[in-house]
């Protein structure tokens with residue numbers, strides 16, 4: 309289980325999250341909805357160990373998180389992968405798509421070209437695209453590479469923050485199917501942050517709404 313417990317985040321004097329609690333269960337998709345600006349991306353970053361909250365705690369498979377970003381222990385950092393809406397902010401423009409997908413393996417000192425090739429194929433990247441750099445591919449193609457990169461170290465939790473919002477319907481469906489196939493074979497927990505109620509109806513097992521004052525849980529989605 310990946311849990312935020314009474315998490316508070318302040319930016320200067322603005323309180324963006326006020327004692328918010330949320331659980332991301334292994335093997336299930338938790339949908340996170342709520343109005344623009346209510347703090348969904350902020351909570352996603354806290355759960356991905358990218359942002360230290362001002363108060364409260366994050367517990368990852370029973371262990372309290374004590375350090376954040378690059379200071380977090382490698383085992384905790386690689387347990388949670390984050391996907392953003394804008395792949396161009398998340399990918400090094402100097403690298404080819406193959407290198408982008410392989411980056412976490414290279415950083416861990418265990419290159420695995422076969423796994424990179426398998427994930428590239430699964431996300432729908434053809435060999436001619438893999439040697440290109442981000443400025444030579446579309447946003448959808450780059451997001452496919454970012455999804456492959458997010459899965460390459462087999463995270464136990466995947467935080468998808470508006471992962472498909474900017475993409476056409478067929479790319480959206482493909483990438484959600486890739487994440488779903490990964491979840492089913494690995495038992496990973498998924499947090500799907502989205503404005504798109506129809507997407508969360510199809511995808512999430514349960515839905516949490518982050519309001520201005522409280523956090524309520526909706527009934528599980530059918531199916």
Ligand SMILES: Nc1ncnc2c1ncn2[C@@H]1O[C@H](COP(=O)(O)OP(=O)(O)OP(=O)(O)O)[C@@H](O)[C@H]1O
Pocket residue numbers: 319324342343344345346347348349350351
């Ligand atoms: N780095 C930052 N510095 C200062 N304020 C910030 C920062 N990041 C976010 N905020 C503010 O925190 C609030 C919550 O932002 P956040 O991006 O978490 O909301 P959101 O629910 O994801 O919004 P949206 O649905 O529009 O993406 C907003 O008022 C935003 O302006």
